[in-house]
Amino acid sequence: MPAEYKGVVPETEHARETDLGFARIDIDRARRTGDPEVVFGEGKTPEQVVATLRALHRAHPDRAVLATRLSDEARELCRRELSGAAVDDVGRTAVLGPPPAPKGSVAVVSAGTCDLPVVLECVATVRAFGSRAEVVGDVGVAGLHRLLAQRERIAGCHVVVAVAGMEAALPSVLGGLIGLPLIAVPTSVGYGWHLDGLTAWLAVLNSCAPGVVSVNVDNGFGAGVAAARIARCAGPGAV
Template sequence: MHADDLRALLDSLRRGVTSVEEAFARLATMPFEDLGFAKLDHHRGIRCGFPEVVFGDGKTREQVLAIFERCAAGESNVLATRVAAGVAEAICTRFGEAVYHADARAVTLRRAPRPRTPGGVVIVSAGTSDRPVAEEARVTCDILDLSVQVFQDVGVAGLHRLTASLDAIRAADVVIAVAGMEGALPSVVGGMVACPVVAVPTSVGYGVGFRGLAALMAMLNSCASGVTVVNIDNGFGAACAAARILNRASSVEA
């Protein structure tokens, strides 16, 4: 349940549109719902600003589908990440409005339309091989109602590709910088913009890149002050960081 949904329910109860019994039934499954193999955190949207997300890795098709169904029973948008194609097909068969984003390995289900959170996110990715991680970040931003723009293949091997979009990047309120190899892109971006930069190392690279460890260490040692770093290949986490920043900023401005 989203905070706005709870406010709407309480207002409906106050105005007599919703009965006490109906309101009780809506609230009875809060703060969590026990499915036996999972406890769904229905309060997360109220506490954190966005609802619980289904993480597909390590779960059976039946478990992912059951969790997704219960999340979809509410009014909030639903996101499942790291979803295998076969599991995604099962979800989309069950929910005709669900969308499978193959590059991101994510499934989204958009419920009632909501206004976009004020502010904008720009995602820059170093190479085409980083696209799956950048797409996971983009899909997550979109389902969390953030305005997002993506610039792909703008790594430091051809810096002119990055500077060609510099005006748009500088206009962002949060930049997510995705890079593998030596992980230099976030440091370069961090030295060019005033807004928060969230760095995402990817596992793209050769030998001593150690599946993203070299990029992770480089980003943690960035000379550009204040760059935030999430885990290797964690585009989802970067988008959630951006959502927290913009949600808090919009609440302060209000």
């Protein structure tokens, strides 16, 4: 790792940011919003990812800090350089530090195994942001009995994230089965001309089931943040 990324430049006068030279880390964000800044790995070198995670961990030593969309090389360097980091090759995430005590629970429900990268990005986010994630996988509507068999388990959570590609019917079906906050994540999965997830996204936006809201295509992170914050308000110990 280059020497200039080994240390951390001292914080600004008001201790609201840490200047790494290539990035200004918002170390005040946890105070303002309740959650630390998250590292978006795309476009960053492996060394920059590690340096940023290290700076965030230094600012928040008692709770988890998260990096998403990490390349193979960045994940490997995280394993070597950051002791104790939990690295997920499928979800392309790294978490450094202890997660907060969970408040509330989020059911992360996926239509198929091919949605797993988005699912695991969401799961890592939910846990880093202080809620419990319950994964219910491979229950797409082509085998509706599989979903119905998991209905009570899903309904036992405080929030549902529904991850689905192709025609993205899963969020609408869930919206007709349960009365929980439901966040849809359309994915860029499907045969033929699925327009990189646009087909799934438009289907979700036009859902007949009331109460279904959506994040952008493949945005497991965004869904995880929203779901965890809702669950924290609903779960035991919420104010």
